[in-house]
Amino acid sequence: MSHTLLVWLVGGVLLVGAGFATTLLPRWRARGREQRTAWSTARAAIDSAAVSRDAVTTRVPEAERLLAHAEAIAAGRGGASAARAAAEHAREADRLWRTHQ
């Protein structure tokens, strides 16, 4: 009886574990990918803004402040929302510099 009891117990634990794994693992993966995607976007925006900054002759303090802010956020690393905020700041800075071209 004891070995069959073990089968029930271990089987039940495995089932519950499999349930958690199949639910949580894809969720973690999706979150990780979303984060990496957001940071990829943010980096592209920051690089793009840096190019725009180098291209203008005049100084645009507001844009510089925004870009510095975006870079600070990027340096601190963080979640997807931080990446989105950084991307937003960088895009805004990029827009400001382009209008001063």
Place this chain on the structure above:
Amino acid sequence: MADAPVTPRRHHGRELLRWALLGIAVVVLVVFLLAQRQSVDVSYGRSPAATAKIDEGSAGELSDAGVPSVAEMTALVAAEPVVRLPGSTARWNEQRVREAAGDQPVRILVAPPGLDEDERKRVRDVKNATVRVIGTEVSGGIYQAVPDTLPGWRAQFATADVTGLLVGLIAALRDAPDPPEHDELRWRDPTERELTAVAADLRATGLHLGAGATLTGVPGDAARNAFGDGARYVALPAQPFGEPVPRYGPALAELFPGTPIVVMYGLWIEYHGPAADDFAELAGASFYGQFGDRLSRYDYPQGNVLTAYLNRVTDLRYSGLFDRPLPYRPIDPLRVALPALPWLFAGCVATFLILSVRSLRRPDGLGIRRGDPGRGGTPARLAGLTALAVEMSLLTDARSDPALTRGIVKLQAARAALDEELPDHHARTLFNEAAEELDDAARTLGIASYRPDLYLRGRLS
């Protein structure tokens, strides 16, 4: 990729199988848990014998006899050493009881059987009686004497003989050693006339009722269960004490070979016939061991006692003893399946786990899909846009430079996204942004053929 391409339909089928297996595992677990219910209802092979539960008075065990008040009985006992209340049946060998008592005064109060609880209490309240006999239940002081052998029960129930019990009880009250057992019952062979009369009845109806027997008929169901092929029954009243008892059993077994024969003397039941050697003793001992106490106290009709005895016989038969085939029992599928359930469960769990791991290993459905069949694929677009940027870089000037550089930066980001296996739509967004920048640069340069749409179309066609 070593894995064969997984078509959506196959994937769907596998997912369905996965959840079906989980469902089966849960059902198996529930069945197992429900089967764990413990039952106290133990029966020999699901014997159909009725359960022997008896309430006082429900089986006609109470007689009409009553007892006088405690004061009257106390006065009676004080006047006489042995008081027999009207209706009492117990008899004993006075010589042996006197010898057992020795020089001690022993006062015996004998009450009839079948008294109710209240009347029995009144009898017990008669303090000056050394020994009380209610029916054939013998008690005195803190003791109660009960027989524990078949001859003991036979004497008690066939002839209402309580000699052995009285002797034993008095010895116990005097702290004397137990006296040797001595069976008072004497057998005699039945006369030719008696045997002929009984045999004629048995041939005609299978039942002989002696004058004075309280049996009225054979209990149908109980008899059918106990002796499926039929049996013959002889019911005689309790035999007078001190006279030899006619021994019908062996004589009838000779007359009716191969037929079970049940002989009742009062409340004493004997079995003769097939398998009597290993059967009769067990049935009798287990029956009287359990019910002897009640039978001695009460005045049961013979029919009820016979029913209970036949139920006991049925239980013994269904216990599978005596090499008798058990009646057919349909197989309980749960009992058959129960040992296999854990392994079925384990199999379901294992397959579920394997399928789960597979489903985790394969990348999520809407993720990266290399080689979009629609527009030449993402790598092709990367290559095309990169080539365009390289060509443009030869002709670029200060005005178009920033846009071109931004385009290249975006292309690099897109390439990194592809390398990191980020979602396709993200890479596409970056490509679109890069294409927009290059488009901007081309327009600034004033070279229409460098506009990405036109350039790519020309290149790829």
